[in-house]
Amino acid sequence: MTTTVHGLDEIKALAGKDLGHSGWLEITQDRVNTFADATDDHQWIHVDPVRAASGPFGAPIAHGYLTLSLVIPLFGELLDIQGVKMSVNYGLEKVRFPSPVKVGGRIRLAAVVVSVEDVPGDGVQMLLDFTVEIDGAAKPACVARVIYRHYA
Secondary structure (H helix, E strand, O other): OOOEEEEHHHOOOOOOOOEEOOEEOOOOOOHHHHHHHOOOOOOOOHHHHHHHOOOOOOEEOHHHHHHHHHHHHHHHEEEEOOOOEEEEEEEEEEEEOOOOOEEEEEEEEEEEEEEEEEEOOOOOEEEEEEEEEEOOOOOOOEEEEEEEEEEO
16 A cells, blocks of 8 residues: 655654555566666576576576666555655665575565654655565565655
């Protein structure tokens, strides 16, 4: 379920809130190949299904940075911020990829708002903990602390 907030005061009220889980997203070979083309990272473990089948994971896997980039649309399912002039991705802290995502696997995002603080320029900074879960897996695909800034 999407949480909708209006303006900086309602963003501040999110501090400490668990935003829940996004829907599941299947990782397809086409998505992996498109990412490989965009980043010039054509390592066989990602783009060669035949060779990857006999590799360490038994299948091709998504790039870690592909998994990380998918938090953007998945996060959009969890939080809708209205009534601000601009929102920007300000950065990342402590990103890890504990488990690979095999092609054909499904991921979803869990998000918790750690804190919200005022920043200069009539804005706030949100610190969030993101966990990208893999359907049926014990370990997540990605854990990251992310920083967004929102300006009125």
